[in-house]
Amino acid sequence: MELSLFNILDVLGTIAFAISGALSAMNRRLDLFGIFIIAFVTAIGGGTVRDILIGETPVTWMENTVYVYLIGVVTILAIIFRNKINYLKKSLFLFDTIGLGVFTITGVETGIQNDLDPIISVALGAMTGTFGGVIRDILCNEIPVIFRKEIYATACLIGALAYVTLYDLGMDSDVIYIVTSLTVISIRIVVVKYHITLPSFYPTSPNSSRIR
Amino acid sequence: MELSLFNILDVLGTIAFAISGALSAMNRRLDLFGIFIIAFVTAIGGGTVRDILIGETPVTWMENTVYVYLIGVVTILAIIFRNKINYLKKSLFLFDTIGLGVFTITGVETGIQNDLDPIISVALGAMTGTFGGVIRDILCNEIPVIFRKEIYATACLIGALAYVTLYDLGMDSDVIYIVTSLTVISIRIVVVKYHITLPSFYPTSPNSSRIR
Amino acid sequence: MELSLFNILDVLGTIAFAISGALSAMNRRLDLFGIFIIAFVTAIGGGTVRDILIGETPVTWMENTVYVYLIGVVTILAIIFRNKINYLKKSLFLFDTIGLGVFTITGVETGIQNDLDPIISVALGAMTGTFGGVIRDILCNEIPVIFRKEIYATACLIGALAYVTLYDLGMDSDVIYIVTSLTVISIRIVVVKYHITLPSFYPTSPNSSRIR
Helix, strand or coil: CCCCHHHHHHHHHHHHHHHHHHHHHHHCCCEHHHHHHHHHHHHHHHHHHHHHHHCCCCCHHHHCHHHHHHHHHHHHHHHHCCCCHHHHHHHHHHHHHHHHHHHHHHHHHHHHHCCCCHHHHHHHHHHHHHHHHHHHHHHCCCCCHHHCCCCHHHHHHHHHHHHHHHHHCCCCHHHHHHHHHHHHHHHHHHHHHCCCCCCECCCCCHHHHCCC | CCCCHHHHHHHHHHHHHHHHHHHHHHHCCCEHHHHHHHHHHHHHHHHHHHHHHHCCCCCHHHHCHHHHHHHHHHHHHHHHCCCCHHHHHHHHHHHHHHHHHHHHHHHHHHHHHCCCCHHHHHHHHHHHHHHHHHHHHHHCCCCCHHHCCCCHHHHHHHHHHHHHHHHHCCCCHHHHHHHHHHHHHHHHHHHHHCCCCCCECCCCCHHHHCCC | CCCCHHHHHHHHHHHHHHHHHHHHHHHCCCEHHHHHHHHHHHHHHHHHHHHHHHCCCCCHHHHCHHHHHHHHHHHHHHHHCCCCHHHHHHHHHHHHHHHHHHHHHHHHHHHHHCCCCHHHHHHHHHHHHHHHHHHHHHHCCCCCHHHCCCCHHHHHHHHHHHHHHHHHCCCCHHHHHHHHHHHHHHHHHHHHHCCCCCCECCCCCHHHHCCC
């Protein structure tokens, strides 16, 4: 694949999600290959859901081995430097956010390329961005990332809305990529730094969730 | 889409599942967009699984934005009236049951339209009917609905069996839809009202489940 | 379908996974049809993931009813003999392992038939072999099988690597099937018998998994 801005961001996102998957797996005391599998599923999960929903099969990672080798190398490095990674927390958070932003972009773009309605493209972007982390958390029996009070899905959706808006304005794709990524990244950084949370709407009656 | 009986039922089912998803999300204290995502996934989950298994991609909701807007409006209403919803419990239970019945129908019908074996159509119907709720519960870390002692999956399967039987008898499709829906609805209402449960077969030896 | 060695192994694997699913469901006190659904999903889960990823839809079990009836009969037998099954534990463990081996083979073979890179075929084989059990455990709210310290995924991956290696050496397919199966089976038996575990890499710092 030629090295466009999009691909560079895509590689950064894949690296970030692979590392986060490897860390979750190590924390769950998985064995060596278990760590590789979780890292792999986390990194390719979002894109795989995107490809399956759209019917683009065999899914992308099957036709492009670069990602598989990349994930393998990243996982080995994550294992070696597992105790150093605390010092990298900030850059990891940044990578994870870049991943969220990039996979949101690939989701929205896939929707547009398939002439789908803008709102559908936004939904596709949000799923592509968040599902890698969701699958990782479900496999690791952790509370899915979209539940952590961090406007995770929200940053993703706002970025997707920015994308379709700029696209309608006829902006250049590279500009759109940068603006969308920076939107997601800046929202998450600001939100986490200042512990901002969106309103949640807990019913005052505790049992109102059981609908029978 | 023209407004056939099928579409009316389908809309009712989508509304019901969107509400149940929004309620589960609010109960999990998700933020605003998290609530939308869970409501969305719950409402389109069953149909998405159906489309993916059959290879009908892009999946239905991607080509028909009506559902997306419908889910959005329903979710907003669910948030506004979250404390009133207790009073609506019975109607919600009914809606949820209608959703179960309708998505069972769409699943069975998809199987028949693809010339699949009747028993396959029944299995497809059961999965389409139950998986929206299962995905909602897995994402919300709750015990999947098919595990609650309510003959949930059973009502679904009996309805699916009724569908294929009536279809073999050459009944009119609208008649089949009504009978199938009423079968599922009446089974669930009677079962929940009188706390009827199917036999479960718990092994007398506690550790017989661990197969190693 | 003609009765090749491959099909015989495939049937054994399906039986094994159906039984393990039925046992998990009974242990969860599911009702009658709930048991059938979990047994069904466990037995066809791995192959379904394989077919969806590769775009081979409608998925295999939809076009071949033999499996559905087979799973039905096996589930009924599992219910009847649920208290005898403890005596069968060893043979069940063996069946489960055969299932793991066989579905690994079908995954790798699907990759090769679609001219995918060997490493992709290995990944596809590992997913096909393990996901039936993973889906069963997620639906049953149990810790996914790949997390149990049993080199489950590892046996699977080593078997897949053996497959592609022998394939490159131009071996006869039946020979490859047998060697791959025996590789997975012998690894699991030895590992479980002697409680061998691969190294896991738990970070010395407890919170190094939270990447923010």
